[in-house]
Amino acid sequence: MTQKVLILGGGGRIGGAVAEDILKYTQANITITGRSQKHLLNLHERVEYLSLDLQETEKLKYAIAQSNLVIHCAGPFHHRDTQVLEFCIEQGVNYVDVSDHRSYTQKALKLNEKAINSEVTAIINTGIFPGISNSLVRYLIDKLDTPEKIHLSYLVSGSGGAGITVMRTTFLGLQQPFTAWINGKWQLVKPYTEREEITFPHPEQKGGVYWFDMPETVTLPTSFPEVKTVITKFGSTPDFYNHLTWMTANLFPQWLMQKDETIEFLSQVSYQMTNFTDNFTGIGVAVRAEVTGKKDDQTVVYTSAVSHAQTTIATGIGAGSIAQLLLEGKLNKPGVSPVEVALPTELFTEIMQSRKMNISFQ
Numbered sequence: 001m002t003q004k005v006l007i008l009g010g011g012g013r014i015g016g017a018v019a020e021d022i023l024k025y026t027q028a029n030i031t032i033t034g035r036s037q038k039h040l041l042n043l044h045e046r047v048e049y050l051s052l053d054l055q056e057t058e059k060l061k062y063a064i065a066q067s068n069l070v071i072h073c074a075g076p077f078h079h080r081d082t083q084v085l086e087f088c089i090e091q092g093v094n095y096v097d098v099s100d101h102r103s104y105t106q107k108a109l110k111l112n113e114k115a116i117n118s119e120v121t122a123i124i125n126t127g128i129f130p131g132i133s134n135s136l137v138r139y140l141i142d143k144l145d146t147p148e149k150i151h152l153s154y155l156v157s158g159s160g161g162a163g164i165t166v167m168r169t170t171f172l173g174l175q176q177p178f179t180a181w182i183n184g185k186w187q188l189v190k191p192y193t194e195r196e197e198i199t200f201p202h203p204e205q206k207g208g209v210y211w212f213d214m215p216e217t218v219t220l221p222t223s224f225p226e227v228k229t230v231i232t233k234f235g236s237t238p239d240f241y242n243h244l245t246w247m248t249a250n251l252f253p254q255w256l257m258q259k260d261e262t263i264e265f266l267s268q269v270s271y272q273m274t275n276f277t278d279n280f281t282g283i284g285v286a287v288r289a290e291v292t293g294k295k296d297d298q299t300v301v302y303t304s305a306v307s308h309a310q311t312t313i314a315t316g317i318g319a320g321s322i323a324q325l326l327l328e329g330k331l332n333k334p335g336v337s338p339v340e341v342a343l344p345t346e347l348f349t350e351i352m353q354s355r356k357m358n359i360s361f362q
Contacts, residue, residue, distance in 0.1 A: 009074030021320025131318035160311030161283035192249035200286035
């Protein structure tokens, strides 16, 4: 029988990119959801639209029950609860999401035992970062005897083509300091500080990156307990956006950044600006992973990187590839897992090659 995939938030740009990847690489039928009817036009023959608000509990439960796989793309995830994941576990339906905030990640991981008992494979934090970024780290760690330090850097051009959602996510990430695993202990870090110049693969080249709170910041120390330091840094191009973001994070009073209306105002202004500059900078993304560790009793530093001309498509590849593996039965890991735990390196490299995502290694 034809498999059915439910993509919550599938009417958005990221959800749409995930749907496109699944259509290309599987034969599954897809239901995409949203809160308006505007996406009813020009749908693929294997796609149908369902008007659905996540607060419509019974309607949501029914849609999940009709599916073989649920993909949660209805962000931002900063304030999302785990209701969708819980419904999937209750009904024995596999689950994938593109969540990108530690608060959601920590809540989701608490459901691990319930997912195991229900034999549900739930893979969180898929996408490009987090997602492919996590797998780049595992790719390098698998080459080492003992990993010691992880340094992840992400660079996005303008809006990344993700619309206003990426703006909201960025400014929400500036609201308060966060803890990071540094030298074997959790230490408080202020977002958008300690700039570094990082050389990324083509087409992004060199860019400035700053401390930024990501799910990898908390999952990687647990996934790889020998590691003593995990650094996650983010930046954007053109570089003046970095300086504006730094000012927002470091000069605006914290009480002002805690207001929803402040976040929305900053997001709207930034979105209008990037609508103009995207024409010159593009909407690409680059991710670079660096792992320091021991190999044959020697200290070595390995790096890997990927890039794509469109951030949303790269996100679709990250989540869509996981969906493909689940639908084909190649990935089966009951429980709630971040990508680096769930996805073996050999499957990661195979699935990236199939999508012509080149992984550089040094």
